[in-house]
Amino acid sequence: MVTLENYEEYIISYVDGALNAAELQELEAFIAHHPELRSEMSAYENTRLMPDTSMIYANKEALLKQAPKRTISLGNWRSYGVAAGIIALIGTAILLWQHTNNNHVATIVNVTINKNTAQAPVGPIAHENPIKKDKAIQQPVIAAVNHRKQARPGIASAPGINRLTVNDHQNNTAQPSQEKPEVNKPVEIARITALPEPKTIDTISPAKVLTAVITPNETMVADKQDEKDPFAWLPIDDTKKQGLKDLKKTVDKTVKEVRSVTNNLKETALVFKFGKKEITLNF
Amino acid sequence: MELKDYNSCVQEWADPLFRFAYKCSGNEEDARDVVQNSFEVLWQKRQEVYADKAKAFLFQVAYRQSVDLFRKKGRIQYTEQPEFSGSSNPGNPDLKRVLERALSQLxxxxxxxxxxxxxxGYHYDEIAQITNLSETQVKVYLHRARKTLKNYLxxxxNIL
Structure with missing residues (x-):
């Protein structure tokens, strides 16, 4: 209740805007009963300060902040890069594995050339390729080509094999009198061709295991192409030429397969997800 | 608070903060320093300050700095503003100028x-938070200040 003792407090609270509606009404009623206090109330009202809005802080823009440029720390990217690299490697390996698994695999254990072929004719091998026999080229070489299912891991993985033999079965089926005897014959060669003296064998690509994807028919075609003898001009032994031919054959197949894998990859997009981030690799 | 909240604060509160600091310290250069420092502190603490509390935070910093500045420099020295020329009532000085002088009495x-x-327009409890005083203290100090101002006016x- 407003009294002559506390009216000043009420007036000040009123000036401070701290009175509620009831208190304000009470104060107004009290002043109405004490008009002599109206001037005092007016004086208190004059103590209320009014901000000078013309007073402004110049150059406000200097206080504004700009959004920092987004920088991505190198460290993070390094780890992302390594992760992406590892996954890409694994992905490529899986693709390759799936691809090769659906085809016949020929493993060339060794491509060898016998320096001493002229002195050491190899009968069984000559029988194996009658076309070449007609040209009187002795066959030194040889690639042990197998269907994958028939491959004997022990032989295929043995790097240092230089004694080669041919299956009896092959010797029997490949008769010199037949024309194109190998065209329809699956290549199931052999493990190994025999040479009389291992010491005389010179390995051109020693202990190198090349894996290629070829089919028997392709092998036959390749054999026929060999008749053109692209290495005829080379001043080397026929035996070495034959070795080069076989090497060329294998490399051609490998290049072909790599191209097909590359073409597959071109149509493939790998998507890696790291949490919310997604990285798409297009080849 | 985010960057945009901070920049909004600059646009909205730089002027009021400057007026407050200027009236507190009585010196324009000091007031500019206070404003600049207050916003710098707000920027540094933006992670901890909510956008709706930013104004109170700014005034809290400005209050402390202004009071410290004043205590360091001694009494306030208001720059005398030029008299209004051609005033229709020269015998009754502008209430605002009188109030400025009255304010310097506090x-x-x-x-x-x-x-x-x-x-x-802060309430007592808000002022208490900004000035780190109790609400009662704020009320008592404010009432005392009103009386001083009123008496001066x-x-x-009476003189005039």
């Missing part, structure tokens, strides 16, 4: 309380 803390109350009116 101590730095009371002055800041009146400014926070009248300029910014009345005395000037």
């Amino acid at each position: 101590d730095e803390q009371s002055r800041a309380l009146v400014l926070l109350k009248d300029y910014e 009345v005395s000037v009116e």
